[in-house]
Amino acid sequence: MSRIKTILTNGIWYENPIFHQVLGVCSALAVTTQVKNAIVMSIAVICITALTNFTVSVLRKIIPFSVRLIIEMLIISTFVIVFDQLLKAYYFEMSRELGPYVGLIITNCIILGRSEAFALREGPGLSVIDGIASGLGYTLILVSIAAVRELFGAGKLLGYSIISNPDYHARGLASAGGAFIVMGILIWIMNAIRRVGGEK
């Protein structure tokens, strides 16, 4: 039980894939103009990481070491294609909105990183938990960035108008430059919290 707890806290906080390992940054910036997009993207990453981890872990004794990267890529691509098709079938507007970034989950290093670092060594059950934990860590960052950008950039949250003053303009936050700066500041805050908490 404590093992599961360690995996969860590591994935979400101590070894957060985005802040600690700088993995999967691209999509974290691109889809965070709206909280809704961030949530869909996070669900995709949680499912795909968990499923990939599970598959790699089940096959870990059969996969020859020298071609493991290609096999892992194939497994990831398969799940990404399934998700992409599901999104196109049931939620076409969102599929349009996310554009190529759903396909780019393939090159999201979080997934390959987790299957390399964890699933190749551990059993399927723990691997699924590890995948979910890393996915949740990713979600935490994505949703926070998206919340800041949507609230202060567009004055809305999940599509509902919060700042209704028509004179309020902060388009910069919704723009690309704003994404980088919000993320930089978020990293700053998280590192500061860690420092106060006595880590490192």
Next chain:
Amino acid sequence: MNQSPLVILFAAVLTNNIVFSGFLGMCSFIALSKRIDTAIGMGLAVTFVSTFTTALNWLIYHYILKTGALYKLTGIEGLDGEIFTLIVFIAVIAAFVQIVELAIARISQSLYQALGIFLPLITVNCAILGVSLFMVIRGYGFLASIAFGFGSGIGWLLAIFLMAGIRQKLRFSKISPSLEGIGITMITTGILAMIFMVFNGMVRMN
């Protein structure tokens, strides 16, 4: 989409820069922008690979994968390769990188020394796959796709070169310890991205 390839090239470098407005290739952008020489090496490798894989992927997509193309090619009804687009693109990129690595090792040792270590990293660089996917979504023609692939590579090179220059100077400035490393790099990238927004009026690309 009837824009001239030259406009697309220009837009890909400046107004729609792949790092500053597409957020692609961030992992290696952050990891390899500590020194100018490694930044240039990686930038050149990305430019080379993205130009050729975009061209290859365009041919494969339009003659094999696209809905209806397989029917034209084989005459068998009911075949559709569209669903395999992602998997084929990533396989083409991985195979191309592998071949280039072997070729460079044979042809020029000095070039291999300079670019060799970067090539394996490119397979997982999302900029390359991203360029191919954008090319399909925006419906570019063949020449336009090559211009887009080349321009995106140059744009990435420009971005990482600028960033490396700034980071080399940043090493001598006093930064809050919590902000050091990724934090300050992100904020600097944000400012650079805003500077690049100045170019927005110059070319229009959808």
